[in-house]
Amino acid sequence: MAEHPIQGLMTTAMESIKDMVDVNTIVGDAVQAPDGTVIIPISKVTFGFAAGGGEFNSKSKAGIECDDSGKRPVESEGNGKFPFAGGSGAGVSINPVAFMVVGQGQIKLLPVNVNSSLEKILDFIPELIEKANDAYKKKIKIKKELKACEKNAKEEEDEEE
Incomplete structure (x- = not known):
């Protein structure tokens, strides 16, 4: 054919x-x-x-x-x-x-x-978690320093009396 x-x-x-x-x-x-x-x-x-x-x-x-x-x-x-x-x-x-x-x-x-921001968010999650951990650690450190300062201030008051 x-x-x-x-x-x-x-x-x-x-x-x-x-x-x-x-x-x-x-x-x-x-x-x-x-x-x-x-x-x-x-x-x-x-x-x-x-x-x-x-x-x-x-x-x-x-x-x-x-x-x-x-x-x-x-x-x-x-x-x-x-x-x-x-x-x-x-x-x-x-x-x-x-x-x-x-x-x-x-x-x-x-x-x-630009509308594919989900992938960008997923890429930044590890960095975001790391920054949150750092902020939490700083907060704990500041609280410890405040307690130490309050303790030192109280001891100085007790010595003055």
Whole structure:
């Protein structure tokens, strides 16, 4: 069976998409900073594809043509095959999503979207806990120092009497 013309359209469009989109489009080439940190861009790739076509002839249907007056059907002298018309199209959208930063003994995912604050919050939780512990330790130390000062003040009062 002969290949239908729309198969050629679809094959061409799909090969073009294949050439445009590969893993390096999604996870980009790594960039090394002077301090040894490696930055890897990560993108979101979206694509759409459509193809369509049809066989038609303005004067005939199913191998029957109209006569010169356009009123009476007569058999077609052609092979009964209609001409094909079709088209295809594709679109690709690439949007940066985040940057993976690897260096200084840690890996961080820095989102590009400002609305992705949840990841930022999760990154700051350990730092927040550490600061809360430091503040608590300072508070305990201040309380001990206050008690020591009060004790010294009371002892000085007792000695004066």
